[in-house]
Amino acid sequence: MPDTGGSPHRLGAGSAWAQAPQAPPAAKKEAFLNKAPVSKEVLKVKLPAAYEAHLDNGLTILILENHRLPQISMTLQIRGMGGIFDPPGMNGLAGITAQMMREGTATRTSKQIAEDVDRLAASVGASAATDSQFGDVFISGLTDNFADWFGLGTDVLLHPSFPAEEWAKLKQRQLVGLKQQRTSASFLASERFSKAVYGDFPASVISATPASIEAVTPEAMKKFYAEHYVPQNATLGIAGDVTPAEIMPKLKAALGGWKKTEWTPKLPTDPTPAAGPRVLLVNRPGSVQTNLVMGNIAINRTSPDYCAFVVLHQVLGSNPAARLFLNLREDKGYTYGAYSNFTANMFPGPWRANSEVRTDVTEGSMREFFNEFRRIRDEKVPVNELEEKKRAVVASFAFSLESPQSVLSLAITRKAYGLPADYWDTYPAKIAAVTADDLQRVAKKFLSLDNIQIVAVGDASKIKSVMEKYGKVTVFDTDGKTVE
Numbered sequence: 001m002p003d004t005g006g007s008p009h010r011l012g013a014g015s016a017w018a019q020a021p022q023a024p025p026a027a028k029k030e031a032f033l034n035k036a037p038v039s040k041e042v043l044k045v046k047l048p049a050a051y052e053a054h055l056d057n058g059l060t061i062l063i064l065e066n067h068r069l070p071q072i073s074m075t076l077q078i079r080g081m082g083g084i085f086d087p088p089g090m091n092g093l094a095g096i097t098a099q100m101m102r103e104g105t106a107t108r109t110s111k112q113i114a115e116d117v118d119r120l121a122a123s124v125g126a127s128a129a130t131d132s133q134f135g136d137v138f139i140s141g142l143t144d145n146f147a148d149w150f151g152l153g154t155d156v157l158l159h160p161s162f163p164a165e166e167w168a169k170l171k172q173r174q175l176v177g178l179k180q181q182r183t184s185a186s187f188l189a190s191e192r193f194s195k196a197v198y199g200d201f202p203a204s205v206i207s208a209t210p211a212s213i214e215a216v217t218p219e220a221m222k223k224f225y226a227e228h229y230v231p232q233n234a235t236l237g238i239a240g241d242v243t244p245a246e247i248m249p250k251l252k253a254a255l256g257g258w259k260k261t262e263w264t265p266k267l268p269t270d271p272t273p274a275a276g277p278r279v280l281l282v283n284r285p286g287s288v289q290t291n292l293v294m295g296n297i298a299i300n301r302t303s304p305d306y307c308a309f310v311v312l313h314q315v316l317g318s319n320p321a322a323r324l325f326l327n328l329r330e331d332k333g334y335t336y337g338a339y340s341n342f343t344a345n346m347f348p349g350p351w352r353a354n355s356e357v358r359t360d361v362t363e364g365s366m367r368e369f370f371n372e373f374r375r376i377r378d379e380k381v382p383v384n385e386l387e388e389k390k391r392a393v394v395a396s397f398a399f400s401l402e403s404p405q406s407v408l409s410l411a412i413t414r415k416a417y418g419l420p421a422d423y424w425d426t427y428p429a430k431i432a433a434v435t436a437d438d439l440q441r442v443a444k445k446f447l448s449l450d451n452i453q454i455v456a457v458g459d460a461s462k463i464k465s466v467m468e469k470y471g472k473v474t475v476f477d478t479d480g481k482t483v484e
Contacts (some may be wrong), residue, residue, distance in 0.1 A: 058232030081135030092208025
């Protein structure tokens with residue numbers, strides 16, 4: 001990624017988060033009946049540039065000043081902290097390690113940490129998803145008691161003790177949670193879909209298992225923490241009522257002693273789209289609904305097709321004004337909602353379309369999903385529809401800039417993926433430049449019906465014959481075992 005270091009720069013306290021263009025003067029008065037006036041000008045934004053610095057141990061620091069409220073938020077993103085790096089047989093270790101950080105340090109018990117968080121009106125915690133390469137440690141609080149909550153947060157970050165008695169309590173809750181999630185049709189669908197599209201890639205695993213939970217020990221957490229929680233792979237983002245001059249000495253004093261290592265996270269070979277169509281049916285006898293998920297591997301975050309893919313799904317299904325929702329819910333009444341989206345990481349992630357429909361309309365729902373897939377592949381999106389969807393993407397982006405935390409998140413994302421320094425400033429223009437030809441091209445390239453992976457969770461006795469029209473059906477039970 002391009003280095004935006006060199007000489008750090010500051011954001012002046014009076015800088016605007018976003019600047020929309022001035023509307024041109026009207027040439028004449030016109031009456032608009034039942035229509036809102038629409039500007040065709042591209043929104044111009046200039047995001048506040050983060051002050052960037054680096055500690056000697058390799059920790060990257062991004063600071064965004066915003067003095068509207070007496071609050072400070074910190075997000076420490078660590079590449080290598082996520083569940084992609086769980087060791088064999090210990091699925092869930094990364095997430096458990098993150099969760100256990102608040103359960104005790106060398107000098108504080110779990111109860112003391114909880115009491116201190118409440119007393120200081122602060123937030124301290126960590127999370128690491130099973131199917132991600134990243135994890136986050138988050139700390140926030142008020143400006144006037146910064147020293148207290150920052151000290152608590154850095155203690156949790158740097159000195160977790162992973163006490164065995166707290167793990168014993170959490171483990172029992174985890175085991176109960178695993179049983180409960182297997183009663184959820186949406187979980188079963190997501191589990192089977194991830195295995196279908198990712199194959200042997202680690203992101204195919206979205207949850208721990210009872211066996212992997214039992215294999216986790218405090219010693220395993222300590223080992224994972226020591227190897228993966230390292231400053232050279234971390235970015236600390238800070239937003240709020242703070243200045244670099246005030247906070248940098250405190251950051252150096254608190255985090256300068258965090259020891260750098262030579263470990264660098266390395267991902268396996270990128271996943272590739274599954275070859276050939278497959279239908280995977282999870283049998284839930286007596287179910288009155290069918291949970292449908294379908295798609296395949298598509299793009300990573302740095303793909304040149306990213307912006308076109310954003311607009312594509314704005315048209316297809318990322319919101320209640322998109323085609324899938326309007327067709328399956330508003331027109332046909334098959335469901336409460338039908339959607340599409342996509343995941344883009346360091347590695348390629350999948351596009352997916354999904355809905356929960358009544359069992360008796362499973363056949364009609366599948367037909368309409370495929371009608372919409374063919375329509376967006378075979379027909380160019382009309383100009384008016386395309387322009388409306390692009391404006392919706394840009395408007396949503398502009399609205400997000402009202403939140404300092406959202407702007408900080410954009411800065412961290414840009415840094416994590418090595419995007420150009422002006423990436424977010426030019427994002428509205430890139431969205432506006434997407435054409436109908438671009439949408440058709442990426443739809444034909446990625447929304448292939450020749451290798452689509454289809455998951456259906458429902459009563460096999462009622463829907464198997466429907467699903468067989470889309471390929472050979474493999475049936476699983478709710479424990480994930482193949483039954484036929």
